[in-house]
Amino acid sequence: MEEVTYGLCHRVRSMCAEALTALRPGPFADAVGAVAERLAGDTLVVAVGGRLNAGKSTLVNALLGQRLAPTGGTETTLVSAWFRSYHMNRVWVHFNDGRSPASIPSRVGGGVPQSLQYDHSEVSHLVVEAANKSIDRAFALMDTPGRDAVSALDDYSMASIRKADALILAMPQPGEGDAAALREFQETMRGSRLSAANVLGVLTRIDQISEDTDLEEVRREADKVAGRSADRMTGLVAEVIPVATKLAETARCERLTEQHLYALGILAAADRDTLEDMLFDHEDFLSVAPDTVPVDPGMRKELLDLLAIYGIRQAVDAIDGGARDLSALRDALCERSGINRLLERVQQRLVTGADALRADAAMAALRTAAELAGAAEQEVAGRLRGLLRELGRHPAMRRVELAEAAQAQAAGMLPLPDQNSGQLHMLMAGVTDAQRVGLPEDASPEELRRRIGELVDEWKMLEASLPRRARLHATVVREMFEALYFSLL
Structure with missing residues (x-):
């Protein structure tokens, strides 16, 4: 895992410490202290959000590699949960009124319990600790309540996501509704910097996209649907990634046993026509006589619960391809589910830019905090604003400014032709210089400079044609x- 440095965040923390030494207790000091506390840990916080029944908690478990988030319809799904590594399993309940957190037993085996002894309206969030050292190695995850789970929780969901540095948006049925949901998130969280700079979309149920039995065709169709969704959400999400979340959770959380592998091996050895008939749907899979395919009904039910028909198809295909032991099968299913691709993108797009993302969010919070300064605190507030302006000119922070341009474009405040809208999205979402300017990865430095020079000229002309407020955003893109x-010279 690539190591991430937090030089910008440390500078913002130093600003907070300097301001706090000169402030008396009060709203301004409390707000500055909250920013300092948020930056105390060097870990990017990634929220998983989306609509009700979007598969968020299943996706969280797959990302964690452990079943810690509740996936059933329990009262604890109405409360945000943060996950972190610890030497024992336990859960801390944090309250809205500021009282000390309360420790409660975790679920057997670790994770969020099925019920709370407190009214959920009293609870700010849960912190779930588990004996899993890999949980927060690169980033910390937050599971949030489903939007529209209960109408009164919409504000709670928004407040939870505001505390994160980045967002994974779970989308079971991609379309305009998801784009509208993300715009609603943005409208509610003005100043939160939600954009393609720090948002990834995930199609959570790719097994339902196509009824085709050809697994490669299902994957191609899932990629097409994801691509269309990303196009509709240009500027709002960096990329939309298809993931079979049930399959991913089963594989990453090591739920398959040797007994399951043995049963899947029997299926893989069965007559192909018989197997295809069995895998037509759940009822057929359970009803084929055991003397035809010697896997008992109880084991078949377990395989359905763990993998569903799509996952069983993938497992049989992986075994046919040579995955004969449990470790090899788990590895193959992680790859086939799409979870490896998602983890790679989180690392590339979010974790490697974590310092700037977290510093930008903290700086925005400090600007808001400075507005709370009383008459006797204006000198401290002025000095803090000056330090923030200076840090804002750091080269790494300029990329974060693109988030404002993307938000303006998505909201219709930065009118761009389709060609320039695509260029802005590539600049934000690209991982390499070639991706940022729409060239192949093997493009030479000369080709890169030539293309970038063309883009600079194009955006200069565009700037001149835009209204003044929109021109400011275009200037950021051109710069x-x-x-x-100049970085290529």
């Missing part, structure tokens, strides 16, 4: 292209 150009 980013210029910075890329």
Whole structure:
């Protein structure tokens, strides 16, 4: 795992410490202290959000590699849960009124319990600790309540996501509704910097996208649907990634046993026509006589619960491809589910830019905090604003400014032709210089400079044609292209 440094965050923490030494207790000091506390740990916080029944908790478990988030319809699904590594399993309940957190037993084996002894309206969030050292190695996860789970929880969901540095948006049925949901998130959280700079979309149920029995065709169709969804959400999400969440959770959380492997091996050895008939749907899978395919009904039910028909197809295909032991099968299913691809994108797009993302969110919070300064605190507030302006000119922070341009474009405040809208999205979502300017990965430095020079000229002309407020956003884009150009000299 690539190591991430937090130089910008440390500078913001130093600003907070300096301000706090000169402030008396009060709203301004409390707000500055909250920012300092948020930056105390060097870990990017990634929220998983989305609509009701979007498969968020299943996705969280797959990302954690352990079943810690509740996946049933329990009262604890109405409360945000943060996950972190500890030497024992326990859960801390944090309250809205500021009282000391209460420790409660975790679920057997670790994780969020099925019920709370407190009214959920009293609870700010849960912190779930588990004996799993890999949980927060690169980033910390937060599971949030489903939007519209209960109408009164919408504000709670928004407040939970505001505390995160980045968002994974779970989308079971991609379309305009998801784009509208993300715009609603943005509208509610003005100043939160939600954009393609720090948002990834996930199609959580790719097994329901197509009824085709050809697994490669299902994957191709899932990629097409994800691509169309990403196009509709240009500027709002960096990328939309298809993931079979049930399969991912089963594989990553090591739920398959040797007994399951043995049963899957029997299925893989069965007559192909018989197997296809069995895998037509759940009822057929359970009803085929055991003397035809010697896997007893109880084991078949377990396989359905763990993998569903799509996952059983993938497992049989993986065994046919040579995955004969449990470790090899788990590895193959992680790859086939799409969870490996998602983890890779989280690392590339979010974790490697964590310092700037977290510093930007903290700086925005400090600007808001400075507005709370009383008459006797204006000198401290002024000095803090000056330090923030200086840090805002750091090269790493310029990329974060693109988030405002993307938000303006998505909201219709930055009118762009489709071609320029795509260029802005590539600049934000690209991981390499070639991706940021729409060239193949093997493009030479000369080709990169030539293309970037063309883009600089194009955006200069665009700036001149835009209204003044929109022109400011276009200037940021043009200057980013210029910075890329000079970095290649």
